[in-house]
Amino acid sequence: MKLTVLGCWSPFPSPGGACSGYLVENLDAAVLLDCGHGVVGKLLSKIAINFLNAVVISHFHPDHCADLFALRHAVRSCFRNGTLKGKIPLYVPSQPLEDLHYFKRCEDAFSFHYLEEVLPEGVRIGDLRLNFMPVRHKVPTYATAVDDGHKRMVYSGDTMFFEEFTSFLHKADLFLSEASVRGKDKEYAQEAGHLTPAQAAELAVKGEVGQLLLTHFWPKYRLRDLHEEAEIAYGKAVELVSENMEYTV
Numbered sequence: 001m002k003l004t005v006l007g008c009w010s011p012f013p014s015p016g017g018a019c020s021g022y023l024v025e026n027l028d029a030a031v032l033l034d035c036g037h038g039v040v041g042k043l044l045s046k047i048a049i050n051f052l053n054a055v056v057i058s059h060f061h062p063d064h065c066a067d068l069f070a071l072r073h074a075v076r077s078c079f080r081n082g083t084l085k086g087k088i089p090l091y092v093p094s095q096p097l098e099d100l101h102y103f104k105r106c107e108d109a110f111s112f113h114y115l116e117e118v119l120p121e122g123v124r125i126g127d128l129r130l131n132f133m134p135v136r137h138k139v140p141t142y143a144t145a146v147d148d149g150h151k152r153m154v155y156s157g158d159t160m161f162f163e164e165f166t167s168f169l170h171k172a173d174l175f176l177s178e179a180s181v182r183g184k185d186k187e188y189a190q191e192a193g194h195l196t197p198a199q200a201a202e203l204a205v206k207g208e209v210g211q212l213l214l215t216h217f218w219p220k221y222r223l224r225d226l227h228e229e230a231e232i233a234y235g236k237a238v239e240l241v242s243e244n245m246e247y248t249v
Contacts, residue, residue: 002248005021006018017243032055032056033058035068035071049074059137059141068090068103087109090112094140122145156176158180158216177214
């Protein structure tokens, strides 16, 4: 199973960058986790749209979903040239309703499925099993676990720290975690529903994960400061992702 980072910034991209977007692939399936500002251009450099099997949107904040309209047009272009026959499954929260109704204009490219309705069984995309857990953010948000039968990775979406998350993380081979807020701004992290690098590391330790990757960076922070905070709390190497990085899970 391969993870490719398409975008890692929030709430706006760095110059030439993109917000949240992660492509998970194996020989049988390709799934896009989130589709924030600038993600579709990055996606098209990695995979033809007709090879994309599903899209998951963790929540309806623009840095995680704004490029859905660009993806819609890319899908419809495949309909026109005959390289894609059916709509792509799109897994989204059913709330907030105003956001759902806004994106329902993409129904000519995607078949909508609601994350609340696939709990706890999850869904199978090819030979990938996807499971979801509601996490704690300003709007309904879901973490995603992807399992190929041999390895398992978990993507946090956006969330504040809460102990119960460790049960979903338990023994994951890779944890891709948001780390939006520096420790000195910890009170804001709690208010906004985000993690500090140290909190992401604490979840990784308690969840006994194999590898910790941090993402979802505010462009005005110095990344080395986030890195230092995470490694002090984790006690071993932590990696901060960047666009186009690939990881074998």
